[in-house]
Every structure is written in C-alpha cells, then in structure tokens.
Amino acid sequence: MKKLLTPAVISLALLLTACGSGDYAATEIPQKPQPSESSAPPPAPQRDCVDPLQSYTPEGTMPPPGAMPPGTYMAKIKARGRLIAGVSADSLNLGSRNPVTGVIEGFDIDMIKAVARAIFGTDKGTVELRVISSPQRIPVLQKEQVDIVARNMTINCNRWKDIAFSAEYYRSGQKTLVPLDSTAKSLDDLDGKTICAPAGSTSLDNLKDKNPQAIPVTADTDTGCLALFQSGKAYGITGDDTVLAGDVAQDPYARVLPERFSDEPYGLGMSLKHPEFVRFVNQVLAQIKADGTWMASYTKWLQPALGKLASPPPSLYGRTPGT
Amino acid sequence: MTQTQSAPPATWSPPAQQPVPPTAQQPGSTPARGPVARWFEGTPGRMRAFLILTAVMSVVFGLSAAQGFRQADGALTRAEANAAQLVRIQAIHTNLVSANADATNAFLVGGLEPPDQRRHFVDSLAGAARLIAEAATAQPADTAALGALNQTLITYDGLIEQARANNRQGLPIGSQYLRDANAVLQNDSLPLVKALVQANEERVDTEFDGIGQGNLWVVIAGLLTLVVFFVTLRWLARRTHRYVNVPIAAGAVLVLLTMVVGGVALSSASSKADETRSGAYDRTLALSRARIAAYDAKSNESLTLIARGSGDAFDKAYNASAAAVVEQLGKLNEAGLRSQWNAYDQMHKEVRSQDTKGDWDEAVALAVGRTNGANSVAAFTAFDTSSGDRLQATSGEVSTSLTDARDGLPPIGWLGLPIGIAAALLVAWGMSQRLEEYR
Numbered sequence: 001m002k003k004l005l006t007p008a009v010i011s012l013a014l015l016l017t018a019c020g021s022g023d024y025a026a027t028e029i030p031q032k033p034q035p036s037e038s039s040a041p042p043p044a045p046q047r048d049c050v051d052p053l054q055s056y057t058p059e060g061t062m063p064p065p066g067a068m069p070p071g072t073y074m075a076k077i078k079a080r081g082r083l084i085a086g087v088s089a090d091s092l093n094l095g096s097r098n099p100v101t102g103v104i105e106g107f108d109i110d111m112i113k114a115v116a117r118a119i120f121g122t123d124k125g126t127v128e129l130r131v132i133s134s135p136q137r138i139p140v141l142q143k144e145q146v147d148i149v150a151r152n153m154t155i156n157c158n159r160w161k162d163i164a165f166s167a168e169y170y171r172s173g174q175k176t177l178v179p180l181d182s183t184a185k186s187l188d189d190l191d192g193k194t195i196c197a198p199a200g201s202t203s204l205d206n207l208k209d210k211n212p213q214a215i216p217v218t219a220d221t222d223t224g225c226l227a228l229f230q231s232g233k234a235y236g237i238t239g240d241d242t243v244l245a246g247d248v249a250q251d252p253y254a255r256v257l258p259e260r261f262s263d264e265p266y267g268l269g270m271s272l273k274h275p276e277f278v279r280f281v282n283q284v285l286a287q288i289k290a291d292g293t294w295m296a297s298y299t300k301w302l303q304p305a306l307g308k309l310a311s312p313p314p315s316l317y318g319r320t321p322g323t
Numbered sequence: 324m325t326q327t328q329s330a331p332p333a334t335w336s337p338p339a340q341q342p343v344p345p346t347a348q349q350p351g352s353t354p355a356r357g358p359v360a361r362w363f364e365g366t367p368g369r370m371r372a373f374l375i376l377t378a379v380m381s382v383v384f385g386l387s388a389a390q391g392f393r394q395a396d397g398a399l400t401r402a403e404a405n406a407a408q409l410v411r412i413q414a415i416h417t418n419l420v421s422a423n424a425d426a427t428n429a430f431l432v433g434g435l436e437p438p439d440q441r442r443h444f445v446d447s448l449a450g451a452a453r454l455i456a457e458a459a460t461a462q463p464a465d466t467a468a469l470g471a472l473n474q475t476l477i478t479y480d481g482l483i484e485q486a487r488a489n490n491r492q493g494l495p496i497g498s499q500y501l502r503d504a505n506a507v508l509q510n511d512s513l514p515l516v517k518a519l520v521q522a523n524e525e526r527v528d529t530e531f532d533g534i535g536q537g538n539l540w541v542v543i544a545g546l547l548t549l550v551v552f553f554v555t556l557r558w559l560a561r562r563t564h565r566y567v568n569v570p571i572a573a574g575a576v577l578v579l580l581t582m583v584v585g586g587v588a589l590s591s592a593s594s595k596a597d598e599t600r601s602g603a604y605d606r607t608l609a610l611s612r613a614r615i616a617a618y619d620a621k622s623n624e625s626l627t628l629i630a631r632g633s634g635d636a637f638d639k640a641y642n643a644s645a646a647a648v649v650e651q652l653g654k655l656n657e658a659g660l661r662s663q664w665n666a667y668d669q670m671h672k673e674v675r676s677q678d679t680k681g682d683w684d685e686a687v688a689l690a691v692g693r694t695n696g697a698n699s700v701a702a703f704t705a706f707d708t709s710s711g712d713r714l715q716a717t718s719g720e721v722s723t724s725l726t727d728a729r730d731g732l733p734p735i736g737w738l739g740l741p742i743g744i745a746a747a748l749l750v751a752w753g754m755s756q757r758l759e760e761y762r
Contacts, residue, residue, distance in 0.1 A: 024464040027522040029471050030514045082681050089498070089631070096495040102432070102687070128681045131631040223499040230496075250494045 065121035092246030135200035165267035167315035245305030385743015387544030395537030420618035545582030570753030613651035
C-alpha cells in the first residue's frame with residue numbers, strides 16, 4: 001500500500017509546484033561588441049627615397065584626344081568608354097556630392113575631368129566616379145578597381161612603394177580646427193583633448209608626431225570627423241587646410257587655427273603597373289597648369305577659403321619606374 | 324459511521340473526526356502508536372486504509388485533471404499572447420527596416436525628399452514607437468530590451484533629422500549623419516530586435532509544447548487512480564465475496580469517464596494548436612521574415628548606389644536578402660506575392676545593369692522612382708502592400724484558431740476538484756457499507 005502512496009504523494013507535490021506559470025526570464029539584451037581600443041599600429045617609419053615629388057618624366061608629345069597610342073593603358077580606357085576614378089563625396093570643395101543636384105564636384109573632380117577630356121575629348125559621360133573612403137585609396141589602386149584616385153592624397157615615400165603618383169597638383173598643409181570659443185593657438189595647446197583625423201591618413205600620423213598628448217579619435221572620412229566634432233565626441237579636427245576649409249564652411253561654430261605644421265603635396269594616385277598612364281597624366285597636369293584651367297578651378301573651389309595663389313605648384317620629374 | 328446503505332454519503336465524517344487523538348498529543352502513554360495501529364487492525368482496519376488511499380487518490384486525480392486543463396488552457400492563452408507579441412516585435416522590425424529603406428533612398432535624392440516617402444518614414448517610425456509601448460505592456464519580460472530599443476530609436480531619429488536639416492541646406496555633412504543613423508539602426512537597434520524575436524519565438528514554442536503536456540496530468544493521474552480503484556475493488560471482492568461494490572465501481576467509472584473525456588478534449592485542442600502552429604503561425608512567421616528581408620534588400624539596393632561603385636558588399640547583402648525573401652515565400656503558397664517580388668527583383672536587376680554600365684544617374688532615377696512607368700519604388704510598393712495585407716490576415720487567423728481551441732475545452736479546469744471529491748465520497752459510501760458489517 002505504501003508503494004501506491006508514494007506516487008500519489010509525488011504527484012501531489014508536482015501539483016503544488018505546477019510548471020508553466022507564464023513567468024519568463026527577461027529578454028536578454030545583446031552585449032555590444034566593444035570597439036577594440038587598439039590604437040592603430042605606430043606609423044611606419046618614413047622611408048627615405050629620392051624626392052617623393054619626382055614623378056615619371058613625360059615622353060614625347062601628348063597624343064591628341066581620341067587618338068591614344070595602341071597598347072597603352074589610355075587606349076584601354078578609351079576602348080572601355082569611361083575613366084574610372086576613386087574620389088571623395090564628402091570633402092566640400094575637393095570632392096563632394098552636391099545634395100541639391102546630386103552631382104559630385106570640386107577641385108579634385110576637376111583634375112579627373114581634365115584627364116578624361118585629354119583621353120576622350122569630352123568629360124560628359126566619360127567619367128565614372130567611385131566613392132571611396134580614405135583607407136580604401138591604396139587598396140583600390142592595387143586591385144585595379146579604379147584607374148586613378150583623386151582624393152586629397154599626399155605624396156610620400158611610403159606610398160610610392162604601393163602606388164604611383166602624378167606630379168604634384170596642389171600643395172596643402174595640415175592645420176587644426178577647434179570650436180569657435182577655444183583659446184588654443186596651436187595644436188600644442190590641445191593636450192588631453194580628443195582630436196579627430198581620418199583613419200589611415202597622413203594627418204593622423206602627423207597628429208601623433210606633433211602632439212602625442214592629444215587623444216586621437218578616428219573616423220572613416222573627413223566628414224565623419226565633422227560629425228564627431230558636432231556631436232561633441234571630438235574636441236577638434238586635424239587635417240589638410242582644404243578639408244578643414246570645407247568643414248568650417250558647413251559649421252559656423254568652428255574655426256581653423258592659423259598654424260600650419262606640415263606640407264601635404266597632393267598627387268593623383270595610379271597603379272604602378274602603367275607608367276605610361278602616369279606620364280600621360282603628368283602631361284595633362286602640365287598642360288592645365290600652363291593654360292589657366294588649373295587656376296580657374298582653384299579660383300572657383302579653393303580661393304574663397306584659402307586665399308589667392310600666385311601660381312600652381314611646379315611639376316617635378318626624373319623618377320624611373322621601379323624605384 | 325452511522326450511515327445506512329441507502330443514505331447518501333453527504334454527512335460522512337472523515338476518519339480524523341474519530342475520537343482518536345494523534346499520538347503526538349499523548350507523549351509517554353503506553354503503546355505509543357496504539358490507537359492508530361488498532362484503528363488499522365484486522366479487516367476493518369484494512370478497509371479503512373483502502374478507503375483513505377482510494378479517496379485521497381480520487382481527490383488527487385481531480386486536482387490533477389484540473390491542473391492539466393488549467394495548464395493546457397494557460398498554455399493556449401500564453402501561446403496566443405506570445406504569438407501576438409512576436410507579430411508585434413516583427414512589426415516593429417518591419418517598421419524600422421522600412422523607415423531605414425526610406426531614409427537610405429532619400430539619401431539618393433538629397434534635400435528634396437518626395438513627400439510620400441517622408442510620410443511613409445514618419446508613419447513607420449511612429450508605428451514602431453507605438454508598438455514598442457504596446458509590446459512592453461503585453462510582455463513584462465521584454466520591457467528592459469524594449470526600453471533599450473526605444474533609446475536607440477531616439478538616437479536614430481535624431482541623426483535622421485540632423486541629416487535632413489543639413490541636406491536641406493545643401494551641406495554634404497548631411498550624408499554623414501544619414502550614414503551614422505544607418506549605423507545606429509544596424510548596430511544598435513536591430514540586434515535588440517533580433518534578441519526580442521528570438522526570445523518570443525522560444526516562448527511561443529514552449530507554450531505550444533505545454534499544451535500537449537496538460538494531457539499527461541489527466542492521463543497519468545487517471546491511470547494511477549484507476550489502478551488504485553481496481554486493487555481496492557479486487558481486495559474487497561476477495562474479502563467480502565461480493566463481485567462488485569457498486570458505489571466504488573461508480574467512482575471508478577466517474578474517474579474513467581473524466582479521464583477519457585478530458586484526454587480526448589485536450590488531445591483535440593492540442594492537435595488544433597499543432598495545426599495552427601504548422602499552418603497559420605508558420606505562415607505568419609514566413610511572411611514577416613519575407614517582408615523584413617525585402618526591406619533589407621531595398622535598403623541594400625540604395626546603399627549599393629550610394630556607395631557608387633564600391634558597393635560590392637551591399638550588392639552581396641542584397642542578394643542574400645533577396646534569397647531569404649524567395650526562401651520564405653517558397654514556404655507559402657502565394658503565387659501572387661511571388662510574382663510581385665519577381666517583378667521588383669527584375670527592376671532591381673535593371674537598376675544594377677544601368678549602374679554597371681556606368682549610367683549612375685539613370686540607375687538612381689529608377690531606384691528612387693523618378694522615372695515614368697515601371698520603377699523600383701512602384702514595384703516594391705506593390706509587393707509591400709499585398710504582403711502586408713496577407714500578414715494581417717494570417718496573424719489574425721493564428722489568434723482566432725487558438726481562441727477557438729481554448730473555447731472548445733470542457734470546463735474540467737474548475738470541475739476537476741468537485742469530480743475528485745465526488746469520487747472520493749462514492750468510495751467512502753461504498754466502503755462504509757462493508758465496514759457496517761463489522762460493527
């Protein structure tokens with residue numbers, strides 16, 4: 001009888017602790033992956049090379065538009081029907097998408113258009129702009145996803161290892177943007193402040209060199225830095241004067257410190273595999289610097305913010321492919 | 324024990340009222356278990372023991388049957404509530420991805436947002452906000468996660484409005500805020516929504532499983548009780564040389580009937596619920612998932628164009644989302660939806676081919692619906708509208724059929740205990756007849 005009693009007691013006990021009450025564990029809130037606080041590897045030591053501003057010397061006379069020498073990379077572009085360029089879409093006055101018209105325009109874009117005109121005779125419908133971020137500039141050239149990059153890219157020895165540059169097309173310099181009410185006079189006064197620079201840019205390396213006490217913050221693009229600045233996540237921005245001029249134009253509560261602490265010579269980036277294309281682009285640059293096209297473009301885009309310029313930077317040649 | 328055979332057992336007093344004080348109250352008195360042991364001595368004592376056991380088992384059966392029914396009923400109610408909550412969460416998800424699809428699409432048109440698109444965006448976000456409040460009331464366990472979701476939405480909407488204000492002034496930084504907003508939605512909001520969806524799917528599954536478990540209570544307790552009745556009847560038959568003790572047998576029949584009726588009712592409710600689960604509920608899930616994947620696909624179409632040539636990753640994401648739509652639609656027998664989706668997918672291919680040909684402007688015109696005639700927006704809206712209608716119909720079906728299953732249950736939930744007590748009283752009545760003979 002006791003054997004029968006036991007299950008009865010057990011089932012009674014089960015009754016009292018009846019399951020399925022509808023009390024659920026609270027929904028778990030997923031943990032956000034913490035952004036790895038890895039301050040990017042220290043900038044690679046600057047490699048010494050012969051003057052980085054030296055590009056390949058143009059050879060012969062420039063072929064007329066539409067008649068590219070067969071077998072050259074320009075002929076290949078001509079056959080394709082369009083020049084593919086990697087550009088920025090958010091650096092006001094250099095390369096930015098006009099929100100009203102949707103067209104990407106600026107000083108960098110004018111350089112690309114000049115190259116397209118030299119190949120096709122026109123820049124209407126012969127340019128395909130691909131928007132790339134700062135860290136993408138070298139990879140897209142190495143993978144040959146674009147023919148040419150015009151995205152405020154500084155010519156230096158390290159980059160010459162991976163890609164080829166045209167002759168210098170603009171001499172920029174690094175400056176610092178701070179809030180309007182800041183009392184700082186130079187980057188040195190910004191110890192312990194968060195300063196933004198695009199990831200993978202020379203600006204970031206220069207910032208770390210110039211003032212190691214400032215806390216670097218990175219964004220993917222120049223405009224990303226401006227958004228961080230406006231939301232208070234970055235106290236200041238450091239970058240090329242051209243970019244900062246565009247930032248100030250969008251935010252009246254920012255000002256640029258006059259101190260210019262580096263020289264940033266801009267070059268058009270191309271693949272190392274096509275030296276004849278680099279030589280051709282150098283001819284194009286020499287031509288527009290000489291015939292006033294360059295100056296007209298400067299006057300339109302950069303002069304309002306950066307002031308008058310006597311002459312375009314000189315083109316330096318003398319490099320031989322493979323060095 | 325004064326009843327006669329004909330009297331109903333209504334005034335039968337339980338053995339506890341016998342003038343037998345419990346042993347614990349008589350410490351030190353000679354033979355410690357004396358009175359109790361004496362009470363169970365010999366044949367009448369055994370009868371009393373069987374009486375107590377069988378009566379207790381009857382009551383336990385009554386309680387178990389009630390518990391089984393309450394559990395099944397509760398599980399049905401909760402399954403319905405959780406399914407409704409899941410639909411709500413998925414509606415939140417749909418609203419968010421649809422708002423984001425509008426926002427990314429607006430990125431392509433800049434400051435001049437089409438008013439319809441703007442209205443759709445505002446409606447979607449307002450719908451999400453309202454549903455979050457509803458969902459937090461409906462399921463307290465979700466409150467914390469929904470609160471966190473609400474926070475991300477405030478950030479998201481703030482960034483969107485900042486983007487609009489800047490776009491309206493023609494400042495390129497507007498696009499950066501739009502990108503940030505998109506990142507907040509993708510990295511902060513959607514993981515929360517996915518956690519909510521998962522938690523609620525698990526709850527629905529648990530409750531659907533629980534409906535069948537209610538039957539176990541009825542059947543196991545019923546069988547156990549019948550065994551006790553059988554043993555009692557057999558022992559009585561042997562001891563008293565009478566074949567059947569009618570009241571006890573009647574008690575056994577009462578237990579058997581309750582078990583059979585209850586078991587059948589619960590099985591039918593449970594199979595009805597299973598039908599709903601594999602029918603309307605699955606269709607609801609598939610439709611919701613298809614719609615969410617579809618909005619993701621539309622967003623990715625815009626993002627591919629925004630990236631202007633470096634949008635390979637977004638194009639792959641489009642293909643993954645589109646494959647998910649097709650997979651989910653494949654679970655449904657909805658030829659109409661399928662062909663509407665294909666029409667949109669065809670438009671998307673047209674957008675892609677324009678873009679790869681280098682005609683970005685034409686691709687954008689198609690993607691934002693600026694062209695006359697067929698375009699990506701019109702094709703997508705057609706799919707969106709009819710899939711939304713279908714979703715509303717199927718999710719309504721889930722709740723109706725679960726309510727039906729619940730309404731079909733006999734009222735054993737509250738009749739169980741009275742039935743058990745009645746069986747116990749029958750046992751007492753039957754046993755007291757035999758005990759009389761030993762007076």
